[in-house]
Amino acid sequence: MVGHHFVEQLVSSQYACNITVLSGEKRLAYDRVHLSSWFSGSNASDLAMTDEQTYQQWGVNFELDAQVIDIDRVHKTVSTATKTFSYDVLVLATGSYPFVPPIPGNDQPHCLVYRTIEDLEAIEASATESKVGVVVGGGLLGLEAANALKQAGLETHVVEFAPQLMAVQLDGQGGDLLRQKIEDLGVTVHTQKATQVIEAGNDCRYRMVFADESFLETDMILFSAGIRPSDFLGKKAELAVGERGGIVINDQCQTSDPNIYAIGECALWENRIFGLVAPGYTMARTVAAQIAGGEGAFTGADMSTKLKLMGVEVGSIGDAHGKTPGALSYTYHNQPDGVYKKLVVDATQKHVLGAVLVGDTGDYDTLLQYSLNGIELPQKPESLILPSAGEQPALGADALPDSATICSCHNVAKCDITQAIDSGCCSLGDVKSATKASTGCGGCTALLKNVVDSELEKRGVEVSKAICEHFDYTRQELFHIVKVEGIRSFDDLLAKHGTGLGCDICKPAVGSILASVWNDYILSQNNLPLQDTNDTYLGNMQKDGTYSIVPRIPGGEITPEGLILIGEVAKKYGLYTKITGGQRIDLFGARVDQLPDIWQTLIDGGFETGHAYAKGLRTVKSCVGSTWCRYGVQDSVGEAINIENRYKGLRGPHKIKFAVSGCTRECAEAQSKDIGIIATENGWNLYVCGNGGMKPRHADLFATDLDTQTLIKYIDRVLMFYVKTADRLQRTSVWMENLEGGLDYLKAVVIKDSLGMAEELEGQMQLIVDAYQCEWKTTLASEESRKRFRQFVNSKQTDSNIQFVDERGQIRPATEAEKIAGEARIPVEVI
Amino acid sequence: MQANAEITPLWHDICAESELISNSGICALIDDQQIAIFTLDLAEGRTLYAVSNWDPVGKANVIYRGIIGSVGSEPVVASPLYKEHYSLISGRCMENDGVSLMVYDAQIVDGRVQIAI
Ligand code: SRM
Ligand SMILES: Cc1cc2nc3c(=O)[nH]c(=O)nc-3n(C[C@H](O)[C@H](O)[C@H](O)COP(=O)(O)OP(=O)(O)OC[C@H]3O[C@@H](n4cnc5c(N)ncnc54)[C@H](O)[C@@H]3O)c2cc1C
Numbered sequence A: 001m002v003g004h005h006f007v008e009q010l011v012s013s014q015y016a017c018n019i020t021v022l023s024g025e026k027r028l029a030y031d032r033v034h035l036s037s038w039f040s041g042s043n044a045s046d047l048a049m050t051d052e053q054t055y056q057q058w059g060v061n062f063e064l065d066a067q068v069i070d071i072d073r074v075h076k077t078v079s080t081a082t083k084t085f086s087y088d089v090l091v092l093a094t095g096s097y098p099f100v101p102p103i104p105g106n107d108q109p110h111c112l113v114y115r116t117i118e119d120l121e122a123i124e125a126s127a128t129e130s131k132v133g134v135v136v137g138g139g140l141l142g143l144e145a146a147n148a149l150k151q152a153g154l155e156t157h158v159v160e161f162a163p164q165l166m167a168v169q170l171d172g173q174g175g176d177l178l179r180q181k182i183e184d185l186g187v188t189v190h191t192q193k194a195t196q197v198i199e200a201g202n203d204c205r206y207r208m209v210f211a212d213e214s215f216l217e218t219d220m221i222l223f224s225a226g227i228r229p230s231d232f233l234g235k236k237a238e239l240a241v242g243e244r245g246g247i248v249i250n251d252q253c254q255t256s257d258p259n260i261y262a263i264g265e266c267a268l269w270e271n272r273i274f275g276l277v278a279p280g281y282t283m284a285r286t287v288a289a290q291i292a293g294g295e296g297a298f299t300g301a302d303m304s305t306k307l308k309l310m311g312v313e314v315g316s317i318g319d320a321h322g323k324t325p326g327a328l329s330y331t332y333h334n335q336p337d338g339v340y341k342k343l344v345v346d347a348t349q350k351h352v353l354g355a356v357l358v359g360d361t362g363d364y365d366t367l368l369q370y371s372l373n374g375i376e377l378p379q380k381p382e383s384l385i386l387p388s389a390g391e392q393p394a395l396g397a398d399a400l401p402d403s404a405t406i407c408s409c410h411n412v413a414k415c416d417i418t419q420a421i422d423s424g425c426c427s428l429g430d431v432k433s434a435t436k437a438s439t440g441c442g443g444c445t446a447l448l449k450n451v452v453d454s455e456l457e458k459r460g461v462e463v464s465k466a467i468c469e470h471f472d473y474t475r476q477e478l479f480h481i482v483k484v485e486g487i488r489s490f491d492d493l494l495a496k497h498g499t500g501l502g503c504d505i506c507k508p509a510v511g512s513i514l515a516s517v518w519n520d521y522i523l524s525q526n527n528l529p530l531q532d533t534n535d536t537y538l539g540n541m542q543k544d545g546t547y548s549i550v551p552r553i554p555g556g557e558i559t560p561e562g563l564i565l566i567g568e569v570a571k572k573y574g575l576y577t578k579i580t581g582g583q584r585i586d587l588f589g590a591r592v593d594q595l596p597d598i599w600q601t602l603i604d605g606g607f608e609t610g611h612a613y614a615k616g617l618r619t620v621k622s623c624v625g626s627t628w629c630r631y632g633v634q635d636s637v638g639e640a641i642n643i644e645n646r647y648k649g650l651r652g653p654h655k656i657k658f659a660v661s662g663c664t665r666e667c668a669e670a671q672s673k674d675i676g677i678i679a680t681e682n683g684w685n686l687y688v689c690g691n692g693g694m695k696p697r698h699a700d701l702f703a704t705d706l707d708t709q710t711l712i713k714y715i716d717r718v719l720m721f722y723v724k725t726a727d728r729l730q731r732t733s734v735w736m737e738n739l740e741g742g743l744d745y746l747k748a749v750v751i752k753d754s755l756g757m758a759e760e761l762e763g764q765m766q767l768i769v770d771a772y773q774c775e776w777k778t779t780l781a782s783e784e785s786r787k788r789f790r791q792f793v794n795s796k797q798t799d800s801n802i803q804f805v806d807e808r809g810q811i812r813p814a815t816e817a818e819k820i821a822g823e824a825r826i827p828v829e830v831i
Numbered sequence B: 001m002q003a004n005a006e007i008t009p010l011w012h013d014i015c016a017e018s019e020l021i022s023n024s025g026i027c028a029l030i031d032d033q034q035i036a037i038f039t040l041d042l043a044e045g046r047t048l049y050a051v052s053n054w055d056p057v058g059k060a061n062v063i064y065r066g067i068i069g070s071v072g073s074e075p076v077v078a079s080p081l082y083k084e085h086y087s088l089i090s091g092r093c094m095e096n097d098g099v100s101l102m103v104y105d106a107q108i109v110d111g112r113v114q115i116a117i
């Protein structure tokens, strides 16, 4: 992990050099921190932090399965079993290996460790042949491993040598509470047990015999009794190595040979090994800066941690044990609720030295900031950990100094975040990708969100979860209320759950929700005042107040008669005509009073509204497909037409676009659509949540080789789940980026029906499909509705400000100057 | 009487009350002036507002096609083009001090909508 971070830093510094990465494993760097997510469904590619293509693009050479066995410091070379490489500068980032206590019998087949992807595979394989599992070691990693065994369905035990769990991070009381909570979850904890021997068992595969002569039977054993630095190369090359291991480094991360650096878990700085990624990343940055000619030094790192172990929240900050001379502590212990908090302060009671939190880590971010930034404590420091003891002096994002570290993994300070926002980031996701904050261990997620929200708010960006001043709810909550309470009008919703008169934010949002839930005619008397002008007049308003006209052309397929009719309409009303990026035709420059006649002609000719104005389904783009194209493997046009006809009229939080390609050449650009479909020899591959537009996102492959029926079923579910849960004006791409659990979660909901709502989602979609009507047709059928398209209630005149000039044989809106100079013309009436 | 007519705005008959659209807007032409007329229907009763139809930011005659609502306790209309909010009472623009709408009196007499300008 740290080695990769170093490469990344050096590459982005643009320092000209040849980089070669020798990886002892059979793959490039992956995310060890989230290794446990393997057991909840992620795979090697989810864990990968990079790929071979990226390294190639960066011009970084690499060798996999390349265990280095020797360093020749004189000739400056390193060698693997088969090859030798020369270096100017060598960086050792060899990490560490799990310590397996020297217990007789520890080398049997089902005695395993937990560090690499191969270890995970071995654990998984062993678990299928086992009923009982034991983890040796009750530290942070051990408990994570225990969770993994539990998830694999084993009866799980933790055996710990010390009298308590997580002895490094927690004090006795905190450890006891943690133990209690973990036992409540069905994991048996054995403390103060020293294993003497592992022998054959009676009921299980093995029997562990302890020093006190008690024993425990188990089918598999997972050792997690600490890590040891992989310093063997250092020893062999006679670099200075610490007494208890670790390659000695100075503040520049140089070993005793100035041309050799060591970073990460193999390095020993001031007699300390840092077993977390954040300090390793800091070392990596230090060395990259050194090499690229700059300066920089490693000055130690914070070892605070916050994590959730089997659903139990645990946090430890700084001097958790109060070992600093003169340290004082406050504790809060709530036995019934299972919450324990300890705050350690210095003798002057002005500064936080450390803290222990078990059962509730809500105060972690605040306490960590007090501790890291030396912020002076309030009058009564205990108020920081006491619940509801008056107003808790919460340390808002605003109170943090600019230099405050928000993300220690990627060394992102508050000022980096403000800078990112100033240079254009306008959401949490943007800030994350610009600064990398919160993409390491993830511990800073909540704090980062606070800072981003508060900074955005300062710049006038609306971040409150409430949709607007009239409703104290998010879009999802309103959706739920409308559905559950059977509400069918805005007024009803406002009376029951809102205040004031509503506005241009909540009205269209509720209009869209009502449409998604009931699919009533959007211009009924009740719904009409809710709609944006585009929806009210069923066209997009242009800059001069005229509208555009986009008839639906499903799949982009159109007959010559259709083309001629559109051409005739355009000619008759003098409209500007253009092919859109969505494979249909847009007619511009229609005055509001012309819209009904124009649409009447189109509808009489068999066209329907194209919903180009709607937050809803727009187009299903297609390529020509197998009917004509020599490479096509399925009928992409036919499929696109069917799909467009199924989902037309669907309204959602934002617009929705599809595309269907006839083969892997992808001429329809399906991977840039909300829903993308690509033909295969055996059916269809489904892609979801792509986006073109302002922030392009490649769609994710969701399922492969589907038959049409399954394809439709999945699309129904994905779309309806999106409609139900997304924020106002959130495209599927942003929705996906913010969806907790991401693609895997969506797959679970849609394919495995993990929420048990698949049927409901399909039913809801069917309701919408069945209730479809062409809004223009409905509108034109009523004299009352037609009346709305008059510019004036009391005059037949038209808007004299709408004036055009000719350009390339068509009209365009006149500029102010052209109007004043009288060069523009007012269009002639068409009777 | 001459002088009086100049100060007292003249009521213009516009249309039947049934032409109004509940909680939405319509547009009237009086001489060369375009006037947006909004109808706010609440449980307490019906209120009419009349403002100029010219959007001073978007530079188009579109105000009557905006969504009405409230900012705090003030009834407003949002321009359909760039969404500035204008008070229906004072014509003030909430986002931009440099622009505003004209405000007119509106009333319903004997089922007829009247505007004073
Ligand atoms: C007409 C058209 C341009 C053209 O002449 O080709 C167009 C025109 C507009 N686009 Fe578009 N977009 C058009 C294809 C696209 C495409 C290409 C596509 O669909 O394949 C994209 C990128 C793909 C995508 O959406 O992911 C596109 C991305 C946008 C965006 C950015 C969306 C995003 O998520 O980043 C906006 C702004 C928005 O929706 O908030 C936008 C907004 C608009 C609006 C609605 C802006 C506005 O409010 O006036 C324009 C309305 C014009 C009108 O009156 O009809 N348009 N727009 C295209 C109509 C396609 C159609 O047949 O319906
Ligand atoms: C299950 C688990 C959970 C964790 N959770 C957290 C957490 O929540 N927070 C946190 O901060 N940290 C956590 N960690 C620790 C974190 O993973 C490590 O701190 C981090 O991986 C250290 O990075 P590194 O690059 O120093 O070592 P590694 O990631 O181990 O990388 C070293 C690499 O060097 C290779 N190598 C070794 N010797 C040679 C050789 N001679 N030749 C070629 N290659 C060689 C190894 O095969 C390995 O691929 C966790 C670790 C595990 C295992």
Ligand code: SF4
Residues within 6 Å of the ligand: A623, A624, A625, A626, A629, A630, A631, A632, A633, A636, A661, A662, A663, A664, A665, A666, A667, A668
């Ligand atoms: S995507 Fe394939 S089938 Fe479609 S046009 Fe391109 S090559 Fe032909």
Ligand code: FES
Residues within 6 Å of the ligand: A278, A406, A407, A408, A409, A410, A437, A438, A439, A440, A441, A442, A443, A444, A445
């Ligand atoms: S602190 Fe680890 S990701 Fe930010």
